[in-house]
Amino acid sequence: MPSSTLTLFNLCCNSIMETVVHKLPSFKLLNPTSSSSHYCSTTTTRTSKSFRVGSRRRSFSISASASAVREDNPALGSVSLGHITRPDFPILHQEVNGSRLVYLDNAATSQKPTAVLNALQNYYEAYNSNVHRGIHYLSARATDEYELARKKVAAFINASDSREIVFTKNATEAINLVAYSWGLSNLKPEDEVILTIAEHHSAIVPWQLVAQKTGAILKFVSLNQDEAPDVDNLRQMFSRKTKIVVVHHVSNTLASVLPIEEIVLWAHDVGAKVLVDACQSVPHMVVNVQSLNVDFLVASSHKMCGPTGIGFLYGKSELLSAMPPFLGGGEMISDVFLDHSTYAEPPSRFEAGTPAIGEAIGLGAAIDYLSRLGMQKIHDYEVWERAKPYTCGRFLVFMFY
Numbered sequence: 053m054p055s056s057t058l059t060l061f062n063l064c065c066n067s068i069m070e071t072v073v074h075k076l077p078s079f080k081l082l083n084p085t086s087s088s089s090h091y092c093s094t095t096t097t098r099t100s101k102s103f104r105v106g107s108r109r110r111s112f113s114i115s116a117s118a119s120a121v122r123e124d125n126p127a128l129g130s131v132s133l134g135h136i137t138r139p140d141f142p143i144l145h146q147e148v149n150g151s152r153l154v155y156l157d158n159a160a161t162s163q164k165p166t167a168v169l170n171a172l173q174n175y176y177e178a179y180n181s182n183v184h185r186g187i188h189y190l191s192a193r194a195t196d197e198y199e200l201a202r203k204k205v206a207a208f209i210n211a212s213d214s215r216e217i218v219f220t221k222n223a224t225e226a227i228n229l230v231a232y233s234w235g236l237s238n239l240k241p242e243d244e245v246i247l248t249i250a251e252h253h254s255a256i257v258p259w260q261l262v263a264q265k266t267g268a269i270l271k272f273v274s275l276n277q278d279e280a281p282d283v284d285n286l287r288q289m290f291s292r293k294t295k296i297v298v299v300h301h302v303s304n305t306l307a308s309v310l311p312i313e314e315i316v317l318w319a320h321d322v323g324a325k326v327l328v329d330a331c332q333s334v335p336h337m338v339v340n341v342q343s344l345n346v347d348f349l350v351a352s353s354h355k356m357c358g359p360t361g362i363g364f365l366y367g368k369s370e371l372l373s374a375m376p377p378f379l380g381g382g383e384m385i386s387d388v389f390l391d392h393s394t395y396a397e398p399p400s401r402f403e404a405g406t407p408a409i410g411e412a413i414g415l416g417a418a419i420d421y422l423s424r425l426g427m428q429k430i431h432d433y434e435v436w437e438r439a440k441p442y443t444c445g446r447f448l449v450f451m452f453y
Contacts, residue, residue, distance in 0.1 A: 140167070179194050294319065
C-alpha cells in the first residue's frame with residue numbers, strides 16, 4: 053500500500069512531465085524494502101531524523117523533468133489507470149509556468165473529479181433546501197439525496213446499517229466526538245488509552261484533553277527499526293486497564309499499514325474498544341468494517357475525491373445508542389422542555405444543526421466515482437506502480453513530510 057502522496061501522481065499524473073526544475077536537498081527515506089514502507093526506490097543521502105509524538109503534515113511539491121520507466125500492466129490493459137482518469141479532474145487541465153500542472157499534495161487534500169463538481173452544482177441549482185424539516189418538494193428531494201449519501205458511505209465500508217454512519221465536518225471532529233461522548237462517559241482515573249507516536253495530531257490532542265478531565269493515562273507505542281509502529285510493543289501494552297486503542301490504518305507520514313484485525317482481537321480480549329483513523333486507507337483500498345470488527349472508524353471526504361467540510365464516523369449501533377450527545381441544538385433532539393430535553397436516536401443525535409448538505413451529496417458522488425473505478429482495481433494499480441522503477445531525469449519528484 054503506497055502512501056497517499058504517491059497516489060495522485062500514479063492515478064492522475066502518470067505521464068511525461070516537462071516542468072520547472074528545482075535542486076533537491078537530501079532527506080532520509082524510509083527503507084524501501086521494509087514491509088511497512090511503500091515508496092519508490094530512489095537514490096538519496098540518508099540523514100538522521102528525530103521523531104516527535106504525532107505527525108503534522110509538512111509538505112512541498114517539486115516539479116521536475118521526469119519520465120516514468122514502466123511496462124504495461126496486463127491486468128489493467130495497455131492504457132494505465134492514471135491516463136484514463138486524469139481527464140476527469142478539471143483542475144489538472146491547466147498549465148503553471150508554461151507546463152502541465154502536476155499535483156503531488158494528495159495527502160493534504162485530493163482533487164475533485166467532474167462528477168463531484170456537477171453533483172454540488174446540481175444541488176445548489178436544482179434542489180437547494182434544508183433537510184429533515186420540510187414537506188415541500190425541494191426539502192423532500194434534498195433529504196432523500198442527503199440520506200442516500202449516508203447509505204452510499206455505509207455500503208462503501210460495508211457497515212451493517214446506514215444509521216451507523218454519522219456525518220461530521222471532518223475526521224478531526226469525528227475523533228473528538230468519540231473522545232468527548234464515549235471517552236468522558238467511560239474513562240476513569242488510571243484507565244489506559246493506547247496510541248502510537250505516529251498518529252496524526254487530531255488523533256492525539258482530543259485524548260490528551262479527555263485524559264486531563266478523567267485522569268486516564270495515555271500510553272504510546274514507539275517505532276521499530278523500520279520506522280514503523282512497533283506492533284509487538286503495542287501487543288505487550290494491553291491489560292485490563294486498557295479501555296480504548298486509537299490507531300491509524302495507513303499512516304499519512306510513514307505509509308505503514310497496521311494489522312487492524314489483530315489489534316481488534318487483542319483489544320477485545322481485554323474488553324477494550326478500537327478507534328481507527330482510516331483517512332489514508334479508505335481512498336486507496338477496500339475497507340470492510342464488519343470484517344475488521346472495529347468499534348469506531350473515521351474518514352474524511354476531501355481525501356477521497358469529495359468536497360471539503362465533511363467527514364464521517366462509523367460506530368457500532370450499540371455503542372452509538374449508549375453515547376450522549378456531543379453538540380446540542382436542532383435536529384439532535386426528540387423533545388425540548390424548559391428544564392430538560394430528550395434526544396434523537398443516532399445518527400441524528402450527533403448531527404446538531406443544519407448539516408453540510410451539498411458536501412454530503414458531493415461525498416456520495418465521490419463514492420460513486422471511486423466505486424465505478426473499483427477500489428480493488430485502484431489498490432492493485434497502486435501496488436503494481438509501486439513495484440516499477442521510475443527514472444526521474446536529472447532530479448527526483450517526491451513529497452517530503
